[in-house]
Amino acid sequence: MQYCYHHIQPSAHFLVHDSAERCHALLEAAGAWQAELHEEILVFDEGHWQKSHDLWVEVHKAKWADVILKEEFKELMMSDVEGFFDSEDLYKSLAVPWKRGIIIHGPPGNGKTITLKAVMKTCSDRGFAPLYVKSFRHRRSDEGAMVEVFKKAREMAPCIMVLEDLDSLITDTNRSFFLNQLDGLEGNDGLLLFASTNHLEKLDVALSGRPSRFDRKFAFDDPDERERTLYMKYWQKKLENNPNVLYSDGLIDELVSKTAGFSFAYLKEVFISSLVLLANPKHIATLSFSEVAKGQIRDLRVQMEKAKEQTAKSPPPQENAGAVVNPRFVRRTMQAQPI
Ligand SMILES: Nc1ncnc2c1ncn2[C@@H]1O[C@H](COP(=O)(O)OP(=O)(O)OP(=O)(O)O)[C@@H](O)[C@H]1O
Ligand SMILES: [Mg+2]
Structure with a gap:
């Protein structure tokens, strides 16, 4: 054999x-x-489906509680996901295909990937296997990959399929084939598509602007004052038993006011870099958490401004080109509201 x-x-x-x-x-x-599947998630990469235990582990570590977003925003998104799987009868009674597409978009470092993981966890807990598409590369053609991808999705339905960085998965040459698969003569009953992108504006309107392909869009922008407060409180709770950290409510207000324009990833960096500095025995006795954090905010703001200047000067990056600046730290301004 x-x-x-x-x-x-x-x-x-x-x-x-x-x-x-x-x-x-x-x-x-x-x-x-x-x-x-045994504690595995199906991942499509290099032209075929593979089982990934590592992704399963990552996804099963994901908790909605660790995704800091306004409650109403989070609830709307969760109800879109849960509601989809609960509404087969409704779709059938309306004689419309039971499928839905959601795009989450926004600048780097504001929680798209951690949200996708939490969504996959929710689906997996409810018994709907998540499928994850890493690339449409295939030894024959992208079209070959798309056929395999949608075939599996139809087989596994009801299920959720995640397409991360949609703008780099869909190209001028494969777009119309993708749309055909999406609209599917064969039907995509029970398929919830969840896609993410940093560049909604780069997506063809045939994808981003037409309900029934991607019906709903959620914008993940840099956190506003309310979200920064929630994030600072989240860290206050995390650090409550750390003897080196005195973290009062007053400090929360100060940190919130000093971090306007920071992405969540930048905010996280404030805490990580401060804690690393404080862990150095020579600093513990001499520096307070408050001083260190404010210093880190100043340094990171300089870094952020430089990154913005560089981005403004340089031509748009080529796909997969080595980035001089970590794109996670580049900011844009859009409201974090579902549209
Ligand atoms: N809303 C958030 N709540 C809590 N932590 C967040 C949030 N957004 C980002 N972070 C932190 O920043 C890190 C990076 O976030 P994530 O990878 O989800 O960003 P992203 O939007 O997917 O970025 P990219 O567009 O670069 O892929 C996360 O691991 C998490 O620690
Ligand atoms: Mg991401």
Whole structure:
């Protein structure tokens, strides 16, 4: 018996036993086991579906409580997800296809990826397997990849399929094929598509501007004052037992007012870099958390302004080109409101 492993390396396995019946039973059981997911998430990459235990672990660590967004924003998004899986009968009674598409968009470092993980966790907990598409690369063509991707989604439905960085997955050459798969003559009943992008404006309006393909868009902008306060409080709770950190409510107000324009990733960096500095024995006795954090905010603001200047000067980056500046730290201004 010969299996093709990942379409590349053929490998041979032999089963030796005096009972052919038992051999067949074992093979059947192994085949059935192989077809199931065991603490794994299906990931499409390099032209085929693979099972990823690492992604499963990542997703199962995700908690909505760690995603700091305004409650009403979070609830609207969660109800879109939960509501989809609860509303098969409603869609059927309206004689419309039971499928939905959601795009989350915004500048780097404001929680799109952690939100996707929390959404995948929610779906997985409810028994709907999440599918994750990393690329549409395929040894034959992107079209070949899309056929495989949508075939699996139809097989697994009801399910959620995540397309991260949609603007880099969809190109001028594969777009119309993707739209065909999306609108699907074969139907995509039970498919909830969840896509993310930093560049909503780069997406063709055929994708971003037409309900029934992507019906809903959520903007993840840099946190406003209310979200920064929620984030500072989240860290206050995290650090409540740290003997090196005195973190009063008054300090929260100060940090909030000093960090206007910071992304969540920048805010996180304020805490991480401050704690690393404080962990140095030579600083513990001499510096307070408050002083260190404010110093870090000043430094990070300089870094952020420089990054913005550089971005303004440089031509738009090529896809996958090595970034001089971490794109996570580049800011844009849009309201974090679902539209
Ligand atoms: N809303 C948020 N709540 C809590 N933490 C956040 C939030 N947004 C970002 N962070 C922190 O910043 C890190 C980066 O966030 P994330 O990777 O989700 O950003 P992103 O929007 O996907 O960025 P990119 O567009 O670069 O992919 C997270 O690991 C998390 O620690
Ligand atoms: Mg991301």
